[in-house]
Amino acid sequence: MPSLSRVIAFSLASLAAAGAALADPPAPAEPARPKQVVIISFDSARDISQWKRSRALAQRTGAHFTYFLSCVFLLSPETRGQYAAPGKTAGKSNIGFAASRQDVAERLEQIGLAAHEGHDIASHACGHFDGKDWSKADWLTEFASFEHILENAYAINGIAPEPEGWRDFAHAVAGFRAPYLSASKALYEALPAAGYQFDASGVSKGPALPPTISGITRFSLPLIPEGPKSRPVIAMDYNLYVRHSGGFDRPSKADEFADRTYQAFRAAFNTQYQGKRIPLELGFHFTLMNDGAYWNALERFAGEVCVKSDVECISFRDYVSRRDGSQKQATVGG
Template sequence: MAAISLFVSGCAPSFKAEAAPLESTSTTPAVVAPVLPTRVPSNVPMRKLAPGEKPPQFVLFSFDGVGVSPNWDEFLKAAEESGARFTALMTGLYFLTDRASKRYRGPGHLPGESALPFGGTRKEVREQIGYLNRTWYAGHEMGTHFVGHFCAGTKYPGKDWTAGDWKNELNQFFSLMQNWRRNTGINDGPDLAFGPGAVKGGRTQCLEGSPEKLFPALRAHQMTWDSSMPAAKPGIYWPSKTRGIWEFPVPYVYSPALKARQTALDFNFWMTYNGAKNTPKQAPKISRMVRGTYNYMYKRAYAGNRAPIVVANHFNDWSGSAFNPATWQFMRDVCGNPETICATYTDLVSWLELQDPAVLKELQGLPPVAVDAKS
């Protein structure tokens, strides 16, 4: 809490010169409240576009299932240097120690079952909380990557879930987030710097689920956006609101280096390149291919309809850490450019909803940027 000033503009208190200062007779030590960091503010100017005015080029960086990794440090550093904001999509498993794994029960699964590891030891969970707080105070957004990460190939994957299953999964995500101390028995270290109200959207595991089943669950938790759906058409186009949720699809674009179209997700790049085979020696080549594709997408959108670019990534070390360097280099390539804002989803939603409906409708009516072999 800020200290209360003794001075009001134009009026200062007066004191008698002979008055002796009062001495405290208390022997109880003064309690000093801890000074908490101040969260870095939004980087999106909240103003309406004039009719016919070009919008900024928004770029949306988001990271699925953020877990403790040197890559997290690198992205925080790149964002600070370039003025970018990104969205960290939290996996609920990481709020639980391995010993507390049975606190989670995924839809259609037994208690403690998951497709990914849990949070590890108490020390590792505390470290995770520290990274989340650091990210939050740096001005980035916290979203959800749900909990169990049950994809196609598991006994009851997300693609088969009902609306009730998605609500159950989100109920558990928020419960794990709020009750991480009680679930794990961790009584020391910092509290989580933000609450459930900060989580306004997310991405499902393996891009599974449908708006008909997923979006009612999002609305039930007062969420406003989603970025789980592969793009329904090629190119880059302005997002729209459906079933009460803003959908930011993962784009389906042409990669000049690969000479093929694909969903612009790091794992999909890997699959297209060599079937997701681990080839660390080829990491520099893969990294150049991914970075080149992102820059190609950016140049086409910037010169075209200025539709937001979704960059979907993981904190992974696949194939000799081929993918993360490409993404943080791309962040540095473009985020300081004129008329370019590397923003969070929630800030972009606020900007979109501020616009005059006619102006927004005109943007949404623009044809997709043709990011393909002929463009």
């Protein structure tokens, strides 16, 4: 007959084994969080120095940008007659034209380099007119002008040689942002008819996931809190310029404005980074408002966040391509 101690030991072992069998299974591992996406874009894309500065920022941080190009900056004073906006006579533009044939050549070079480096070249139309009252046909005319001028820019201006693949690249532009962010029903009817894939003319109350409607992914610049009272402002340099100095340059306060801008960008980023990780969109121009305050804030911001392993600073086209599995923009010059 087994001893009492052996029975007790066996019973304890059995209970332990049963307890192990009945214990809750280990909790499943937390799903990996998506990377925080930041989408930085530039409107009009005129000044050569700012092309170079933005590309250098991208090289330092690993970012890819979207450049919304105004096609009038591919026309010299001698070739400006190639463009006629809806309802306007030929050679008219709200933002002027390129300074010279050489200016066009240097800009074309920058566009090609940016495209080759993986940046997104998109359309900001041509003459920067407010198209809120344009018809679908008017918009299609403007889109056709943009495509024709971009595709034929070398030939129109008598610049040689034209890089290999340039026309394929020009024909494949997929994105658009309306001047003045002036969107309309007619614009959204024209965009898919012209073969575009995304539009970035919207404004939202905060960072928002872009819906796709009638084949067009619609992005929106968010309102973000800014300044001592955290009042909302569109996350674009021009809107901050108007907020800070009424649209007039105050270079003596550039450092203050740059810091306010950086703090607003960083707070908006942190909210998403620590929260739902909705993409954050930020918009800029090549104009150095308030002595470059907003570019200084951008460089500080991008230098801190775009280098993070769980952050991606990508273009609008990158975002749409990854989601849809579509092709990236054609390269220029091999």
